[in-house]
Amino acid sequence: MLLAGNAGQGRHQWNVSVAGVERVALLANILEILYPPAMFCAKFTILLQIQRIFASHQKNLIYWSIQALIGANFITYFATFVAFIFACWPREKIWNPHIPGRCISTNASIIVTSAINIISDVTILLLPLIGIKKLHLPAKKKIMVGAVFATGAFACISSIIRLVYSIQLTNTKDVTWAISPVGMWA
Known part of the structure; x- marks a missing residue:
């Protein structure tokens, strides 16, 4: 993101050189390709931790929910990864629109991935609540344990x-300006 900022990301496109716009497009595509595996690994780790805490010795609702979420996240992030890798053919067309070739619209991938992230994040946030409810603890301690897991609400927001x-x-046509907050909140 720092390299993209130096190239012109976060500035209005009309204030960025053509070379800067091309560099932002290249770096944005690299980040788009790195995003799905990074997000999958992060969510996979969190889900395995929840499984270890609440379903380590039993195959209950939490266990099967975690398995389903791991599978759904893998499929989603793998499809997004492939879509961004093959967004243009030849790949150079991503950052150099004057080269002959063709590109798919990645707008749908970006929005669908964002929507699926919300569903996944909310589900991951709610899963521990089921386990906490079944703990043999006083209500006050359950609330305190729940508060620790509630920090995951930031991911949902x-x-x-x-x-x-x-x-x-x-x-928008002002991509160099509009892409900056997307990356910041990813």
């Missing part, structure tokens, strides 16, 4: 804000 900025990004 970030996903919602990212979706709003992603929609704005798909509706």
